[in-house]
Amino acid sequence: LIQVFLPLNTLGFVFRETRDALLNTETLFRLLRKAPDIREAPQAQPLRGGDTTIRFEHVDFGYEPQRRVLHDFSLDIPHGRTCAVVGSSGSGKSTLARILMRLYEPDAGRVSIGGQRVDELTLQSLREAIGVVPQDPMLFNDTIAYNIGYGRPGALREEIVAAARAAQADDFIRLLPDGYETRVGERGARLSGGEKQRIAIARAFLKNPPIMVLDEATSALDTKAERAIQGALERVARDRTSLIIAHRLSTIVNTDEIIVMDGGRIVERGRHDMLLAQGGLYFQLWELQRQQQQTETLER
Ligand code: ATP
Numbered sequence: 001l002i003q004v005f006l007p008l009n010t011l012g013f014v015f016r017e018t019r020d021a022l023l024n025t026e027t028l029f030r031l032l033r034k035a036p037d038i039r040e041a042p043q044a045q046p047l048r049g050g051d052t053t054i055r056f057e058h059v060d061f062g063y064e065p066q067r068r069v070l071h072d073f074s075l076d077i078p079h080g081r082t083c084a085v086v087g088s089s090g091s092g093k094s095t096l097a098r099i100l101m102r103l104y105e106p107d108a109g110r111v112s113i114g115g116q117r118v119d120e121l122t123l124q125s126l127r128e129a130i131g132v133v134p135q136d137p138m139l140f141n142d143t144i145a146y147n148i149g150y151g152r153p154g155a156l157r158e159e160i161v162a163a164a165r166a167a168q169a170d171d172f173i174r175l176l177p178d179g180y181e182t183r184v185g186e187r188g189a190r191l192s193g194g195e196k197q198r199i200a201i202a203r204a205f206l207k208n209p210p211i212m213v214l215d216e217a218t219s220a221l222d223t224k225a226e227r228a229i230q231g232a233l234e235r236v237a238r239d240r241t242s243l244i245i246a247h248r249l250s251t252i253v254n255t256d257e258i259i260v261m262d263g264g265r266i267v268e269r270g271r272h273d274m275l276l277a278q279g280g281l282y283f284q285l286w287e288l289q290r291q292q293q294q295t296e297t298l299e300r
Contacts, residue, residue: 046125051114059109084252087261131209137200139188151206167202194225
């Protein structure tokens, strides 16, 4: 018994000691189905900061050699601007984010931030510069304050509350039985999907990185939660260079630029009104969502 018990206990100890160090990596790797083998270049330089223009140039990529996911993909997100990516499931939206964070390497072409190629950056500086709000944020079975404070170890309570306010999470947190001290349960089980995502946005506010990657949740939300998320996403993206992977088109109607992907290529780009007027794929996606929402409303 002791033999079995001891190593497990040691593991528990090691886990507690290292979970902080692991979280960021884990958040990133949750975007993956398999962990790739990415190494830092021997002469890697830290990201200089300042200009954080994101540039994809002629990127080809496939998870498997026979199946290409991105085809000659080029995109510029100017410093401080927001770009939303939409497209049907499997069109390659999340893949863009994974390549930007260098969780995968392109087969051809290059990706750079402020003119520095991401494969020539130290992994630490790259990952520190990018905040991620994943679809299904990872929460600890701890308090709300702990889960937000995670964005920046050592943050003061006022800073945590300010971040929650900015993420439009403060209102719902105050209504919980123990406010910021409320425990969220295993993997945040006591919170709704929209609430969890706002906690993740608050965490991102606290981290305050120059670049944001937001992978919007697909789950249907009621109108009020939808509006709160929309406001929070807009604010966390503002004044940063941001890539939003959008599933609910209603959240990106005000975005600087929307790109529409199909089969790993950009097929349309522009602002919401212009894309709707074009009557192409964006228009079709919009109509589809409108019909789905109507059905959901009727079913409720
Ligand atoms: P969704 O809207 O459903 O999230 P998406 O547009 O983000 O989809 P991606 O996740 O970028 O699509 O996937 C693009 C293609 O690559 C899909 O065909 C998908 O099945 C495939 N794919 C994604 N991740 C992997 C992986 N780790 N290994 C192999 N194939 C993958």
